Amino acid sequence: MRVRAWIIAVCALAAIAVSVWQLERDRAGLEIEALDVGAIPATVYRAGDTPRPVxxxxxxxxxxxQLMEPFALTLAQAGYAAVSFDFAGHGRNPVPMSGDVTRIDGTTRLLMDEVGAVTDAALAQPWADGRVALLGHSMASDIIVRQALEDARVEAVVAISMFSEAVTADAPVRLLILTGEWEGLLAEEALRALRLVDPGADYGETVGPPPRRAVLAPSVEHVGVLYSGTSLREARAWLGEGFGQSADGAVTLRGGWILLLLGGLAVLAWPLSRLAPVAPRQAAAIPRGVFWQASLLPALITPLLLWPVEFRVLPVLVADYLGLHMLVYGGLSLFILWRAGILRRDGRALIWGGVLALYGIAVFGGALDRYVSSFMPHAGRIAVIAVLCLGAIPYMLSDAILSAGGAAPIWRRLIVKLAFLGSLGIAVALDFEGLMFLLIILPVIVLFFSVFGLMGGWVGRRIGTPYPVGLGLGLVLAWSLGVTFPMFAG
Structure with a gap:
């Protein structure tokens, strides 16, 4: 067993080293520096100081x-000054989103103003030649389309996963629409926007005037479209035609290396867990009747109990509801387990729970923050994370106990996870308008279960107790949700 652990550790470290080397090599030859746009965090990527399009x-x-870095690096290597920034309420922007999200003159207008501010700041730099294009993904696709209609300086638009009612047959000027093949309705919307210019047009055709093109990136969805070589090449070629820039050379394909890095970090947790002292399992399996009660009753009761409750404490979209949902859900489950005499004291919970949380947040989370998406919070999010801990820790403790720290049969572990996801689904169905943003955050929760749950299971099976797993993963879950939800001041 010790030899196998060493072999796996060496292989994981090799995968981590190779992927980090490759990911850092993508930055070679570029100047990457902060751009002063007041409170808006912005980064410029460029190769040299000569004036160039922005x-x-x-x-x-x-x-x-960070999520948009494949485009920033690819375009910077192609001779542009690529300027990426964090919208209000996102990443490390300390200013919350605000305004009415249902009105064009509400939140949309405020976000457009941020795009305008970044554009102004970039064009004022000596490395800008006065020409500018806008590129945006998903929510930002509508923002940049509307901004292009108002800002005469914008000469081209690249809208990724676009949905915008502002697109007409005549505007915006020079529009490229990139959509993942698996994006369904958004793929249909791309074709509709293309056919406003030419009713007989199809994907991959350039029509106009005004110049317009819609491309499906093969075999990718809403996030994968950002890493697709097709997306990167099409964006570079489209801007190159408009600005007379080169469209040759390799594009920055980071998706595979990021997966290798995160996979290596996840796998490394197994040999590291071998450093913990082996301990016999402290308790027998939970009786089947108690298991079903503690798994299913909270899933049904929690959304019904909270349905009429108006709970607005945190300046973060639906995070206050999710925190309360986890608190009630975990509290009910732990109460059932306590009544059945299942709960035990465990003095190792703080030590090994802390180690697990440190690895998840600092090591795995540090890699996410560097190469994927913002994971390190600004000061304003610390209080949000602390409040979410009040719900996340009880919930993950109940999850870990019902899963026996990862040692329970796989059907039990699946039931525990599906019951919680189903409970959130019921809550959304009861109040779709108020909780619809929970649907957007569900992939984060599923990813958490898949990656951190795997690492927690290795620790739990090694030390023979679920309590450190519940505490450690509760801290990681609260942190993950606290840095992911957009901050919003209504």
């Missing part, structure tokens, strides 16, 4: 600058 890059809902 491309302002905007992320989607719950995204950040």
């Amino acid at each position: 491309v302002v890059i905007a992320h989607g809902f719950a995204g950040s600058r």
Whole structure:
């Protein structure tokens, strides 16, 4: 067993080293520095100081600058000054989103103003030649389309995963629409926008005037479209035609290396867990009747109990409801387990729970923050994370106990996870308008279960107790949600 652990550790470290080397090599030859836009965090990527066209890059809902880095690096290597920034309420922008999200003159207008401010700041620099294009993903696609209609300086638009009612047959000027093949309705919307110019047009055709093109990136969805080589090449070629820039050379394909890095970090947790002392399992399996009660009753009761409750404490979209949901859900489950005599004291919970949380947040989370999306909070999010801990820790404790720290049969572990996701689904169905943003955050929760749950299971099976797993993963879950939800001041 010790030899196998060493072999796996060496292989994981090799994967981490190779992927980090490759990801850092993508930055070679570029100047990457902060751009002063007041409170808006912005980064410029460029190769040299000679004047060049500017491309302002905007992320989607719950995204950040890091998520758009494949485009920033590819365009910078092609001779542009690529300027990426964090919208209000996102990433490390300390200013919350505000305004009425249902009105064009509300939140949309405020976000357009941010795009305008970044554009102004970029064009004022000596490395800008006065020409500018806008590129945006998902939520930002509508923002940049509307901004292009008002800002005569914008000469081209690249809208990724676009949905915008502002697109007409005549505007915006020079529009490229990139959509993942698996994006369904958004793919249909891309074709509709293309056919406003030419009713007989199809994907991959350039029509106009005004110049317009819609492209499906093969075999990708809403996030994968940002890493697709097709997306990167099409964006570079479209801007190159408009600005007379080169469209040759390799594009920055980071998706595979990021997966290798995160996979290496996840796998490394197994040999590291071997450093913990082996301990016999402290308790027998939970009786089947108690298991079903503690798994299903909270899933049904919690959304019904909270349905009429108006709970607005945190300056973050639906995070206060999710925190309360986890608190009630975990509290009910722990109460059932306590009545059945299942709960035990465990003095190792703080030590090994802290180690697990440190690895998840500092090591794995540090890699996410560097290469994927913002994971390190600004000061304003610390209080949000602390409040979410009040719900996340009880919930994850109940999850860990019902899953026996990862040692329970797989059907039990699946039931526990699906019951919680189903409970959130019921809550959204009861109040779709108020809780619809929970649907957007569900992939984060599923990813958490898949990656951090795997690492927690290795620790739990090694030390023979679920309590450190529940505490550690509760802290990681609260942190993950606290840095992902957009901050919003209504």
